[in-house]
Amino acid sequence: MSFDNAYESLLGGEDAHWAFGTGFSEALSGVNREFPAGVDKDALAAYCLMLGDDALIYSQRLSEWCSRAPELEEDIALANIALDLLGQARMLLTRAGEVLGRTEDELAYLRDEREFRNVHLAEIDCGPGPGGDFAATIARLLVFSSWRLALFSRLRGSADPVLKAIAEKGLKELAYHRDHAAQWTVRLGDGTDESHRRMQAGLERVWPFLDELFATHQVEAALQGVAVDPASLRSEVDGVLEAVLSAAGLTRPRDTKAARVAGRAGRDGVHTETMGYLLAEMQHLHRSLPGAVW
Amino acid sequence: MTTALEVASAVRDPELPVLTLADLGVLREVSEQDGRVVVTITPTYSGCPAIDEMGADLRRSLAKAGFEAVEVRLSLSPAWTTDWISDEGREKLAQAGIAPPSRIGPVAAGPVPLNLVPPSRQVACPQCGSPNTQEISRFGSTACKALRRCHACAEPFEHVKEI
Numbered sequence: 001m002s003f004d005n006a007y008e009s010l011l012g013g014e015d016a017h018w019a020f021g022t023g024f025s026e027a028l029s030g031v032n033r034e035f036p037a038g039v040d041k042d043a044l045a046a047y048c049l050m051l052g053d054d055a056l057i058y059s060q061r062l063s064e065w066c067s068r069a070p071e072l073e074e075d076i077a078l079a080n081i082a083l084d085l086l087g088q089a090r091m092l093l094t095r096a097g098e099v100l101g102r103t104e105d106e107l108a109y110l111r112d113e114r115e116f117r118n119v120h121l122a123e124i125d126c127g128p129g130p131g132g133d134f135a136a137t138i139a140r141l142l143v144f145s146s147w148r149l150a151l152f153s154r155l156r157g158s159a160d161p162v163l164k165a166i167a168e169k170g171l172k173e174l175a176y177h178r179d180h181a182a183q184w185t186v187r188l189g190d191g192t193d194e195s196h197r198r199m200q201a202g203l204e205r206v207w208p209f210l211d212e213l214f215a216t217h218q219v220e221a222a223l224q225g226v227a228v229d230p231a232s233l234r235s236e237v238d239g240v241l242e243a244v245l246s247a248a249g250l251t252r253p254r255d256t257k258a259a260r261v262a263g264r265a266g267r268d269g270v271h272t273e274t275m276g277y278l279l280a281e282m283q284h285l286h287r288s289l290p291g292a293v294w
Numbered sequence: 295m296t297t298a299l300e301v302a303s304a305v306r307d308p309e310l311p312v313l314t315l316a317d318l319g320v321l322r323e324v325s326e327q328d329g330r331v332v333v334t335i336t337p338t339y340s341g342c343p344a345i346d347e348m349g350a351d352l353r354r355s356l357a358k359a360g361f362e363a364v365e366v367r368l369s370l371s372p373a374w375t376t377d378w379i380s381d382e383g384r385e386k387l388a389q390a391g392i393a394p395p396s397r398i399g400p401v402a403a404g405p406v407p408l409n410l411v412p413p414s415r416q417v418a419c420p421q422c423g424s425p426n427t428q429e430i431s432r433f434g435s436t437a438c439k440a441l442r443r444c445h446a447c448a449e450p451f452e453h454v455k456e457i
Contacts, residue, residue, distance in 0.1 A: 031370055073431035073441065080433040087341025091370075149406060165370035169340055171406065172373065172457045179409045180432055186410055240408055247410050 045099035052092030053118035109286035139202035189248025319378025419444035
């Protein structure tokens, strides 16, 4: 390969090493994808969208920190965590797409806001812009990864072989994410007066969104043995959060509940105002230049 | 004649080129069925961007060796663990200045224990061998590596973190 022209290798040739991630193959290309007997496929697709959208939307939020974190190592850490979640999202959206007849890209880039099934905690703005703070970002990472880790731990027993495999793999990644958030929470909570104040404020910011994480949805109720009932995660997650907050000298915020619309929230496609802006940024390129690759 | 297994085993990892895919433990199976070669690999991390590159490299190397019909399959279960990195692979990593992972053994069932401080694993400096090293960042230049510093020779180094 010659380097006279930086774009030459993009045009093909057998050594196209210009960048990784160009020309992705399908995320589940050789995995055994048979559906277990008796499973409600529509519900399974809806469930994969729920877990996939949580990861996709939160991954998008985390990547906003790229080049803007307090230190270089943290930049890399948040980007790595976002990448793990994006990998989980790709596999889950591919699984959903097998039932829905759509590709992972179509699901990510061509659905409208009301079709996304992520929890509000994944989409809210915790920074780096004026809507948040690094401490709020850490508070969200602590809550999100503690919850998803507990969920994936149980999902290892799913009757769906693909969900089971995704959970076994993702569990190890989430354990690193949770440890990272927990260690930052202790460092900030047990640090200076200023870092303590901001870490406490970060917790207050995300706490109203905890309730939605443990509310059983009809999709989960319809998938006995395949899905995890999130209500069953509450005590384990509470225990983890208590342990971290206590080590950090922080106070558990009062349990309040973020507003719902006629009882509905993220799992029903009802999102907060910020979601439209997030999707506009995430989907803009693909919608402007359909099928664009780089 | 070189077998498909030998060719596939010699393909290097795109992110850690000192290792072959076999050293890294991501090459799970190579079989020949009706003149076709089926290669099964497993990703290190869910979002590992090198997985497509590995598939392309395998196809390219096998084609050069005369195996035209090649199918690369992805396997997710059982999930990859650093325990699958071979002894030879560990030596190659250390020689390249990257501290190999320690062995973690089977993962216990039930809730995953929380670590409020980084686990105090003894990671020897690959440059001078001193055990007096410290983790700087849990996340490094690739998903599978952490960054550490040696207090004896003051050199920073990478460590393939246990997973």
